[in-house]
Amino acid sequence: MDTARPETLRPVAPVTHLKIEPSILYFGTPVVLLSTENQDGTFNLAPISSAWALGRTVVIGLGRDGQTAHNLAARPDVVVNLPAPAQWHAVERLAPLTGRTPVPSTKPDGCRFEPDKFGAAGLAMQPSDLVRPPRVAGCPIQLEACAERVRPDVRGAFVIVEATVRRVHADARIVVPGTEHIDPAAWSPLIYNFRHYFGLGHELGHSYRTETPTGP
Secondary structure (H helix, E strand, C coil): CCCCCHHHCCCCCCCCCCCCCCCCCCEEEECEEEEEECCCCCEEEEEECCEEEECCEEEEEEECCCHHHHHHHHCCEEEEEECCHHHHHHHHHHCCEECCCCCCCCCCCCCEECCCHHHHHCCCEECCCCCCCCEECCCCEEEEEEEEEEEECCCCCEEEEEEEEEEEEECHHHECCCCCCECCCCCCCCEEECCEEECCCCCCCCCCCCCCCCCC
16 A cells, blocks of 8 residues: 655646446456356356455356356356456457357347357366366466355346355466465456456555565
8 A cells, every 4th residue: 555645645636527327337357267067067168257256255247147147046066267368369259159049138249159168269178176167277267166145136137146165276377386375476367347358567566464565
């Protein structure tokens, strides 16, 4: 946090705010790839940008009519895969695909059914240890989890999933040697910022609670 005294801070120029009604509110969130099990024992893979962690719980927001929401309501195993910025092309190849047929009317125009999401995205499966869905090979962080609660949001348009993480897999290159910590200087998530893909910029500072102080 910035600890400069108030009298040393430069005055901030007035900012004009506009009242707007944007169609989406993806204000810079990590992209995750969710692998789940279909009814016939095959596997679905879906990109989402509404996920966050609280302790060992990952909260996930999904469209109610997608295959992932239907899968988790019946089969709670899931892998939360975090791709690196360089994998954005694979993520985008998944974006217009759905594992449901016929394609739900709530899906955007251009969405089409694809039973082999891994193949269509050019991604490979990697066996999981504790859950049935596979991990996505090449993703630097993979979280094996179980959906403990699946419920509609307050407006009924989405599904909110609360999943407990059972095992964490991390690329050795992003782990602080000799510790259980992810090195924030080595790991950069893929960020979905108002429907554009970004990686992280240079470190600005760190929280007082960090266990891996590496920046200013």
